[in-house]
Amino acid sequence: MRALLQRVTTASVTVDGQLVGRIDKGFVILLGVTHTDTETEAEWLARKVAGLRVFEDKYGKMNATLADVGGELLVVSQFTLYGDARKGRRPSYTDAARPEQAEPLVDYFIDQLRGMGYNVATGLFGANMDVEIHNDGPVTLMVEREAPQ
DSSP states (O other): OEEEEEEEEEEEEEETTEEEEEESSEEEEEEEOBTTOOHHHHHHHHHHHHHOOOEEOTTSSEEEOTTTTTOEEEEEEOGGGGOBOSSSSSOBOTTBOOHHHHHHHHHHHHHHHHHTTOOEEEOOTTSOOEEEEEEEEEEEEEEEOOOOO
């Protein structure tokens, strides 16, 4: 499971011109799921994201967590995070999980974050989304947990 995490001042998702999710200060998480992922990877990733110290503390150091700053999350499913562009010019997406596997794991990841008390907005799984991100810093991290083979 991969999460491309961006620290933001604000972010939103629209589908067909309709706002479906919006947050203020916090993280946008573009989330990719592969074939071997399970709830174990989703739980680990949710805990990891919640514990990252990448917000500025009172001294201006990146030492504060999402909870410390009262941050929110916007989670957007993104199968292209498992795109492989090493050969040719058209990426292969064979490493991305099929929607019937990926969607429940994306929902489970979101539920884990909500269970920790966070406000979590979402995109719309499988939709063509317009994502507006106001990256803060910029701070962008790739966080990944591979399932045991």
